[in-house]
Amino acid sequence: xxxxxxxxxxxxxxxxxxxxxxxxxxxxxxxxxxxxxxxxxxxxxxxxxxxxxxxxxxxxxxxxxxxxxxxxxxxxxxxxxxxxxxxxxxxxxxxxxxxxxxxxxxxxxxxxxxxxxxxxxxxxxxxxxxxxxxxxxxxxxxxxxxxxxxxxxxxxxxxxxxxxxxxxxxxx
Numbered sequence: 658x659x660x661x662x663x664x665x666x667x668x669x670x671x672x673x674x675x676x677x678x679x680x681x682x683x684x685x686x687x688x689x690x691x692x693x694x695x696x697x698x699x700x701x702x703x704x705x706x707x708x709x710x711x712x713x714x715x716x717x718x719x720x721x722x723x724x725x726x727x728x729x730x731x732x733x734x735x736x737x738x739x740x741x742x743x744x745x746x747x748x749x750x751x752x753x754x755x756x757x758x759x760x761x762x763x764x765x766x767x768x769x770x771x772x773x774x775x776x777x778x779x780x781x782x783x784x785x786x787x788x789x790x791x792x793x794x795x796x797x798x799x800x801x802x803x804x805x806x807x808x809x810x811x812x813x814x815x816x817x818x819x820x821x822x823x824x825x826x827x828x829x
Contacts, residue, residue: 661815663751664741668814671804672759673737679797680730687723691716694723697788700780733758749817759805766802770795 687694695715696706736758744751773794774781
């Protein structure tokens with residue numbers, strides 16, 4: 658990969674490997690352990706989930722959510738590999754395609770974290786009551802959101818408006 662890439666190694670590993678890994682393994686975990694996934698989404702009013710099996714609608718919703726999350730992981734995986742493989746000599750085009758991929762994901766990061774915290778109500782800051790899944794949701798959300806913000810700010814990558822003129826000058 659040339660030095661003047663819109664997808665330097667850090668961003669490629671983060672969005673092309675780490676994020677798909679999180680998404681796909683999270684979905685597999687939800688499919689294999691739906692009860693535990695459900696019970697750790699938020700603190701329970703009485704400190705423990707209700708007795709008995711989950712409602713069918715809850716299981717269907719959980720599986721649909723897991724499928725959607727894994728789909729996002731696969732989209733990232735295939736898009737990142739395709740951009741890296743076929744556009745490696747065109748950093749300006751890489752930047753445009755990456756922006757089209759990362760912008761809606763950045764909006765989704767804000768909404769995912771914001772809506773999760775909002776839905777927790779008054780208990781949102783009682784982190785001692787958070788289950789493992791809730792912790793993973795918030796922490797992994799920030800580990801993806803912050804680098805997406807950095808990418809959009811042009812930190813550590815090729816930015817055509819800033820670097821395109823230098824690239825042309827070195828070719829002449």
